[in-house]
Amino acid sequence: MNKRSIRILLWVMLPLSGILAAGIGSMPIRPWQVVAILAQSAGLHLPVSIEPGMADVLMLIRLPRVCLGMLVGAGLAISGAALQGLFRNPLADPGLIGISAGASFFAVLFIVGASAVPLLVPGNMLGQYYLMNVVTFIGACLTSLLVFRLSRTRGKTLVATLLLAGLAINALCGAFTGLVTYTANNDELRSIVFWSLGSLGAASWSNVLALSPFVLGPLLVLPRMARSLNAFALGEAEAGYMGVHVKRLKLWIIVLSTLAVGACVAVSGIIGFVGLIVPHILRTASGNDHRSLLLNSALLGAVLLTLADVLSRTVIAPAELPIGIVTAILGTPLFIALLMKQKKYLFGLAS
Numbered sequence: 001m002n003k004r005s006i007r008i009l010l011w012v013m014l015p016l017s018g019i020l021a022a023g024i025g026s027m028p029i030r031p032w033q034v035v036a037i038l039a040q041s042a043g044l045h046l047p048v049s050i051e052p053g054m055a056d057v058l059m060l061i062r063l064p065r066v067c068l069g070m071l072v073g074a075g076l077a078i079s080g081a082a083l084q085g086l087f088r089n090p091l092a093d094p095g096l097i098g099i100s101a102g103a104s105f106f107a108v109l110f111i112v113g114a115s116a117v118p119l120l121v122p123g124n125m126l127g128q129y130y131l132m133n134v135v136t137f138i139g140a141c142l143t144s145l146l147v148f149r150l151s152r153t154r155g156k157t158l159v160a161t162l163l164l165a166g167l168a169i170n171a172l173c174g175a176f177t178g179l180v181t182y183t184a185n186n187d188e189l190r191s192i193v194f195w196s197l198g199s200l201g202a203a204s205w206s207n208v209l210a211l212s213p214f215v216l217g218p219l220l221v222l223p224r225m226a227r228s229l230n231a232f233a234l235g236e237a238e239a240g241y242m243g244v245h246v247k248r249l250k251l252w253i254i255v256l257s258t259l260a261v262g263a264c265v266a267v268s269g270i271i272g273f274v275g276l277i278v279p280h281i282l283r284t285a286s287g288n289d290h291r292s293l294l295l296n297s298a299l300l301g302a303v304l305l306t307l308a309d310v311l312s313r314t315v316i317a318p319a320e321l322p323i324g325i326v327t328a329i330l331g332t333p334l335f336i337a338l339l340m341k342q343k344k345y346l347f348g349l350a351s
Contacts, residue, residue, distance in 0.1 A: 002286070003286045003287075003289070003292040003296075006282070006285060006286050006292070006296060007292065007295070007296060007299075010296055010299035010300055010303065011299065013299075013303045014070070014299055014302060014303055017302075017303045017306045017307055018066045018070065018306060019031050019034050019035065020307075020310070021062070021065075021066050021069070021306045021307065021309065021310045022034050022058055022062040022063055022066050023062075024310055024313070024314060025057070025061075025062060025313065026317070026318065027053065027054065027057050029054055029057070029058060029062075032048055033048055033049075033050055033054060034058060035048075036048035036050060037050060037054060037055050037058050037059070038058075040055070041055075041059065064203045064204050064205050064208050065200050065201075065203035065309065066306060066309075067203075067208050068200050068203040068207065068208050068211065068267065068268070069200050069203075069302070069305045069306045069308075069309045070302035070305070070306055071208065071211050071212065071215045071216075071264075071302075072200070072211070072215075072264045072267070072268045072271065072305055073274055073301035073302040073303070073304060073305025073306065074215065074219060074298040074299070074301050074302040075211075075214075075215040075218065075219070075260035075261065075263065075264045075298075075301075076094065076260070076261065076264055076271065076274040076275045076301055076305075077274055077275055077278040077279070077297040077298055077300060077301025077302075077304075078218060078219060078222055078223075078260070078294055078295075078297050078298040078301065079094055079099075079218065079222075079256075079257035079258075079260045079261050079275055080092075080093050080094060080274070080275025080276055080278065080279055080297070081275075081278070081279040081282075081290070081293055081294050081297040082218075082222050082225070082229070082253050082256070082257050082294060083097070083099075083253065083257050083275075084279055085229040085232065085233065085253075085290055085293075086229070086232070086249075086250060086253045086254070087162060088232070088233060089162065089163075090279070090280060090283070091163065091276070092162070093273075093275045093276035094140075094257065094258075094261045094275045095170075095270075095272050095273075095275070095276070096163065096166050096167075096170075096276070097144065097147050097162060097163070097165075097166035097169075098143040098144065098146070098147045098165070098166045098169035098170050098173065099140045099143055099144045099257070099258055099261050099262070100140075100261060100265055100270055100272075101143060101169060101170045101173035101174060101177075102139040102140050102141075102142055102143025102144070102169070102173055103136040103137070103139045103140040103143075103258075103261060103262040103265040103266070104136075104139075104173070104177060104196065104265055104269075104270055105139055105173040105174075105176050105177045105180075106135050106136050106138060106139025106140075107132060107135065107136045107139070107195070107265060107266055108177050108180050108181060108192055108196075109135070109139075109180055110131070110132050110135045110136070111184075111188055111191055111192055111195070112180055112181075112183065112184050112188050112192075114128075130210050132266045132267075133210060133211070133214055133262065133263045133266045133267075135266075136262040136263065136265050136266040137214070137258060137259055137262035137263060138262075139262065140258035140259075140261055140262035140265070141254075141255070141258045141262070143169050143173065144254050144257075144258045145254065146165075146169060147162065147165045147166050147169055148162075148250075148254065150162075150165035150168075151165050194269075194322070195269040195270075196269055196270055196324075197269060197270070197322035197324045197325060198268060198269040198270050198271040198272075198322050198323045198324025198325070198327070199268065199269055199312075199320070199322050199323055199324070200268055200309050200312075200323060201320055202267075207267045210263075210267065211263050211264070211266075211267050214259055214260060214262075214263030215260050215263060215264065217256065217259065217260075218256040218257065218259055218260040219260075219298055221252070221256055222253070222256055222257075222294055223291075223294045223295050225249060225252065225253065225290075225294075226289075226290035226291040226293075226294055227290075227291065228244045228249050229249075229253075229290040229294075230289065230290050230291070231244050232244060232246070232249065233288065261275075268323075269322075269324060270324050271305070271323060271324050271327055272324060272327055272328055272331065273327045273328060273330075273331025273332070273335065274301050274304065274305060274327060274331075275301075276331070276335065277331045277334055277335055277338075278297050278300050278301045278304065279293060279297050280335070280338050281300065281334075281338075282296050282297055282300060284338065284341075305323070305327070308323055308326045308327055308330065309323055309326075311326050312325075312326045
């Protein structure tokens with residue numbers, strides 16, 4: 001399948017997965033009823049019977065959750081693809097290099113600190129979400145810059161040092177997160193535990209609006225850096241000879257990726273493997289060209305996280321399984337399979 005066909009398929013799958021996810025739940029809503037309700041909200045009336053309460057369930061509960069899942073999935077996936085291109089390393093996931101750990105540590109600080117110093121927290125819900133996004137972005141930036149600095153030697157980024165520094169920062173942030181969690185009261189502890197497992201259960205139009213600018217900005221800007229990332233894959237010196245402003249490229253990708261990841265962590269908690277697996281799947285299907293890889297990663301990430309959220313809501317219904325557990329269960333075998341395929345390919349070249 002060529003790049004154009006994959007792009008068309010992903011654009012078709014995006015609304016279809018949203019309609020499917022919006023209709024599944026304790027009150028089933030048929031796909032044509034979902035379309036009719038959405039059309040009705042836009043002023044169009046279709047000849048489809050809609051039961052009482054369906055519109056409220058869809059517009060106030062299901063649709064915000066679908067929109068939130070798509071934003072989070074797209075933000076995590078495109079950030080993972082951009083960071084892998086920047087570090088020229090397919091393992092440079094936001095979680096592996098400490099970005100998610102730093103964002104989660106600052107988010108836990110915010111959850112506990114909001115009760116300790118309530119005067120510093122806005123009274124309205126939207127303001128609280130924006131403030132938490134800013135706080136987690138600061139944490140993500142600090143850890144990513146620290147890892148990046150630790151991995152630099154004589155002007156070059158060492159991949160092995162990068163991964164080791166990421167592991168060290170992950171461990172350090174995890175220890176501080178545990179320390180802050182130890183001081184939390186019962187209400188804060190429940191919030192921290194549920195949030196740390198990853199969930200879209202708190203979805204509302206307020207946090208969709210709060211998240212949108214933090215994710216839509218990277219979604220619009222990162223694909224414009226695709227050509228520079230393609231040149232950067234040849235090496236920093238070669239990219240510089242081709243007219244790429246290397247330092248500016250690194251700064252923008254780190255800032256935009258940590259902006260998206262930090263905001264996603266703030267509203268949905270820790271959701272692993274999306275930023276790692278999605279670019280791998282697309283590289284296997286269509287190659288390493290970032291002109292298609294970045295946008296396709298955002299589309300596929302949105303689709304996969306939307307469908308994973310459906311599983312989290314239905315597997316043990318009426319209870320809900322944290323979506324971070326679902327992505328880990330599904331992502332780990334897939335990642336191992338991709339590694340084994342790559343191992344066989346490299347072994348074949350060596351022999």
